Amino acid sequence: MVVGAGFAGLGAARELLEAGLSVQVLEARPRVGGRTLTRYLPDGTQLDLGGQWIGPTQHRIRELVDHFGISTYPTPAHGDPVVDIGGERLASPPREVDSLLEEIDLLALQITPERPWDAPEARAWDQQTFASWLAGTEYSETVIRYVARVVSGGLLAGAPAEASLLETLFYVASAGGIQPLMGYEGGAQETRIVGGAQSIAEHMADELPPGVLRLAEPVTAVEYDSAGARLTTTTHTYTASRVIVAVPPTLAARIRYDPPLPALSDGALQRTPAGGALKVHAVYPAPFWRDRGLSGMSTSDSGVLTETVDNTPPNSPRAVLTGFVYGDEAVLLRGRSLEERRRIVLERLGELFGDQALSPDDYVEFDWMAEEWTRGCFSGHLVPGSTVTFGPALRTPVEVVHWASTETATEWNGYFDGAVASGRRAAEEVRAALGR
Amino acid sequence: MVVGAGFAGLGAARELLEAGLSVQVLEARPRVGGRTLTRYLPDGTQLDLGGQWIGPTQHRIRELVDHFGISTYPTPAHGDPVVDIGGERLASPPREVDSLLEEIDLLALQITPERPWDAPEARAWDQQTFASWLAGTEYSETVIRYVARVVSGGLLAGAPAEASLLETLFYVASAGGIQPLMGYEGGAQETRIVGGAQSIAEHMADELPPGVLRLAEPVTAVEYDSAGARLTTTTHTYTASRVIVAVPPTLAARIRYDPPLPALSDGALQRTPAGGALKVHAVYPAPFWRDRGLSGMSTSDSGVLTETVDNTPPNSPRAVLTGFVYGDEAVLLRGRSLEERRRIVLERLGELFGDQALSPDDYVEFDWMAEEWTRGCFSGHLVPGSTVTFGPALRTPVEVVHWASTETATEWNGYFDGAVASGRRAAEEVRAALGR
Known part of the structure; x- marks a missing residue:
């Protein structure tokens, strides 16, 4: 029995079905x-x-x-990027930024992603925030300030004090380094999906045999012992020999377990709050920024906006500029009205790309932290002082x-790929336990 | 309607009833x-x-x-305390400890407990752990190391990296200083309750009119709008004009709200995990330590054991020595069997108080983090980097x-007194909203 039909849950289901x-x-x-959701505007523009x-x-x-x-x-890249740093506008980050990122990379090499708590300085690194x-x-x-924003915001979707140095390095190590994480070409932002990223999950779901997937059935309770489990949803009950809970930790904590979890x-679920990123989209008749190079x-x-990107799919009726808001700024924006948020975001886009950015046809935002069945994005991270102590419990079966x-992924933690990997790993645990 | 019959919920109920x-x-x-629980051993020894x-x-x-x-x-104090610091055994902490505690006190003076986020250096203090x-x-x-253990452990029930400097100072400020917090005579540990602390809550409950209190009814859902609310428990549904959720934040997050919480x-509930203290009790025929002065x-x-105390009530059939385990040590102990925990704890009591401590009649522990309806003690604290951003939302009505x-208390946060204060404050909000 799998709880959750995100990439982790669907990845687990595929693996279990393959095992018969x-x-x-x-x-x-x-x-x-x-945490994928592809939406189309009335004219077919995809977001x-x-x-x-x-x-x-x-x-x-x-x-x-x-x-x-x-x-x-x-990912479209018709022209130069803007690096707005220290009041200057550059086409690439200054050498000092690369040098600081390399230092982070070097430290991350000391981390074995399966066991960040075993790193030689794990305790000292867990005691301090990345900001410190x-x-x-x-x-x-x-x-x-720049590196804090692009690493803690752009990668961990939080403020630089919300994760320890250890958790930050673990995240970098799980992706194989800063460059694979931050890059477009050659990096994690290189490629987009025709039809939107959610379509991958939809294909995975379509391939499941009939009756396997039950939608709109939140699991409210899991009764379990060493022999099996009974799951209660808002409409049904199910029995199973094994359960894979494939939802973010903060949601996993909200299921009622009987007996209560150890x-x-x-404690580990309590200490893994979801990230606080806000993603905003401005839709224009044409990608005017490309005309300016x-x-x-x-x-x-x-x-x-810590980051922006041209998010226009090929053959799109209109052009899309997408911005990312993290940390303190994301919290501040959430305290404002939609109208104010729109004004603040568009003014910033105007500063970056010119006055045409001020008047989009459409302004679209979606707050995953307000979504009952997600409660934050990109993903959750163990809070400072918790990776060494509570980290191991995050994926220890009960x-x-x-x-x-x-x-719970040790490769590409925080990404689709890590989600699929975690589902497969949990499915392997189940196969091994059932002798399949 | 009040959710939770701890000190906060009972305090709120009293206030609402007084308002008619x-x-x-x-x-x-x-x-x-x-988070109080008084238990009696068969011979009447109270724990x-x-x-x-x-x-x-x-x-x-x-x-x-x-x-x-x-x-x-x-609190019994027949003899000298032991301060085990730097391999030495003293009767009181060295001057340097007092001096560091005074520094903390001075910083805490800059905090207005109602608005820690407004302190001049709030942001900088929120960015670093108390450990840093x-x-x-x-x-x-x-x-x-000593101050980290007695402040982060003894007061906040965690490791020194689990709370920011700001959150730690807020906690100190809410109690009026380090001395009121840490002291026995003249401090928060001065006085014990005949019949046990839970009896205060039992008296509060007994004074409620018949039918007000419903036990063994976990609230699973709260549907609400601007006009009122409907609460669902495991057995009933109720309607109310206002709801006071008077449970720890990590439990408040586990109720299903419709509409989902903003x-x-x-985000604030996600970022306030419960503390991780373990309290252990060894019961002896007599308070042998007193004979040794x-x-x-x-x-x-x-x-x-960061702290121990003579926990023997007056006229008790037997004597009780109670120990407190915090932070990393509490996590490590939880990974051991009961037998191993008992051995480790008693060996330490033996080192502190002599070999007689090794062989108690009874060894009793109770892990609040394993309790479904508490999930940690003493109390929860906003994680590093969250007090400034998410702090205000922790007590903003929805x-x-x-x-x-x-x-949510601004005076004696983390104590019974703060719980009662928070219940009264919430009741005042309800009174004001209802024009009573």
């Missing part, structure tokens, strides 16, 4: 795809409101894309209950 | 008292397994104790839903 096991996937929403990219070393998701014959396209570590380096305030398991990509050390979700 | 409002209190457990102390500036709880005519007694701040002081490693409210009180910078719990 009978599977049921229970999903709270009336749709699959978890990916959640996760949207895949990269070259994400082999699991690439395999699925190929398997389903899904077409992809490179940055403040202790010899770089300028400008370089530190202290360390529950700009790619639409930007990174900034100030302003509400009797017949196993844990999946990109948060 | 009709009230229902729904409690998940078959008992009242939240307070949860919260147990009150102090001189905790006026609200003192008023209740006086109102009910409950007797109290001073300590490491940056000029004190010796020994002094830092992003910032849910020892009070049974100890604080240590090493070993599994339509007709109000928030109580000692975690």
Whole structure:
């Protein structure tokens, strides 16, 4: 029995079915795809409101894309990026930024993603926030602010004090380094999906035998012992020999377990809040920025938008500029009205790409933190001081209950690929336990 | 309608009833008292397994104790305390410890407990863990380790990296300083309750009119709008004009709300995990430590027990030595068997108080983190980087839903007194909203 039809749950179900096991996937929403959601405006303009990219070393998701014959396209980059740093406008980050990122990369090499708590300095790294570590380096305030925003925001979707140095390095290590994480070409933002990223999950769901997937059935309770489990949804009950809970930790904690989860398991779920990113989209008649020689990509050390990108699919009726808001700015925006948020975001787009950005046809935002069945994006991270102590419990099975979700992944943690990997790993645990 | 019959919920109910409002209190457990639990061994020896102390500036709880005519007694202190620091055994902490505590006190003076996010250095203090701040002081490693253990452990029930400097200072400020918090005589551990601390809550419950309190009815769902709410428990449904959710934040997040809570409210609940203390009790035929001139009180910078105390009530058939385990040590102990935990704890008691400590009649522990309807003690704290951003949302009402719990208190946050204060504050909000 699998709880959740995101990439982790669907990945687990595929693996279990391949092993000849009978599977049921229970999903709270009336749709699959978890933190992906592709929406079309009336004229057919496509918006990916959640996760949207895949990269070259994400082999699991690439395999699925190929398997389903899904077409992809490179992230549009018709022109120069804007790097707005220290009041200057550059086409690439200054050398000091690369040098600081290399330092992070070097530290991350000391981490074995399966066991970050075993790193030689794990305890010391877990005790300090990434913000504190940055403040202790010899770089300028400008370089530190920029790196804090693009790493803690752009990668972990939070503020630089919300994760420890250890958790940040673990995240980098799980992706194989900073460059694979941050890059467009050659990196995790290289490739987009024709039809939107959610379509990968939809294909996975379509391939399930009839009756396996039950939508709009939130699981409210899991009764379990060493022999099996009984799951209660809002409409039915099910029995199973094993359960894979494939939802983000903060949602996994909201299911009622009987017996209650052991202290360390529950403690780990409590200590893995979901990230706080806001993704906003401005839709224009045409990609006007390209006429100015700009790619639409930007990174900034100030302003509400840490990152922007040209998010226009090929043959789109209209052009899409997408911005990302993280950390304190995301919290501040959430305290404003939609009208104010729109004004603040568009003013910043205007500063970056010119006055034409001020008047889009459409302004679309979607707050995953307000979504009952997600509660934050991109993904959750163990809070400072918790990776060493509570980290191991995050994926330790409890009797017949196993844990999946990109948060439990040791490769590409936080990405589709990590989600699929976590589902497969949990399915392997189940296969091994059942002797299949 | 009040969810939870701990001190916050019962405090709220009293206030609402006094205002002439009709009230229902729904409690998940078959008992009242939240994080207090008084248990008697077969011979009548009393153990307070949860919260147990009150102090001189905790006026609200003192008023209740006086109102009910409950007797109290001073925490036993027949002899000298042991301060085990840097391998030395002293009768009081070295001057450097007091000096570091005074520094903390001075910083805490800059905090207005109602608005810690407005402190001049709030942002900088929220960005660093208390551990990082300590490491940056000029004190010796020994002094830092000792203070980390007694402040982050003894007060916030966690590791020094689990709370920011800001959250730690807020906690100190909410109690009026380090001395009121840490002291026995003149401090928060001065006074114990005859019959156990849970009896205060039981008296509060007994004074409620018949039918107000419903036990063993966990609230599973709250539907609400601007006009009122409907609550669903495991057995009934109720309607109400206003709701006070008076449970710890991590439990408040596990109720299903319709509509789902706004992003910032849910984000705040996600970012307030419960503390991880373990309280252990060894029961002996007699308080043998007193014969050696020892009070049974100890604080240590090493070993599994950060603190111990003589917990023997007056006229008790047997003597009780109670130990507190925090942070990493508490996590490590949870990974051991009961037998191993017992051995480790008793060995440490033996080191502190002599070989007689090795062979108690009884060894009793109770893990609040394993309790479904608590999930950690003493209380929850906003994680690093969250106080400034998510702090305000922790007690901001959502339509007709109000928030109580000692975690939302601005005076004596984390104590019974703060819990009662939070219940009264939420009740005042309800009164004001209803024009009563």
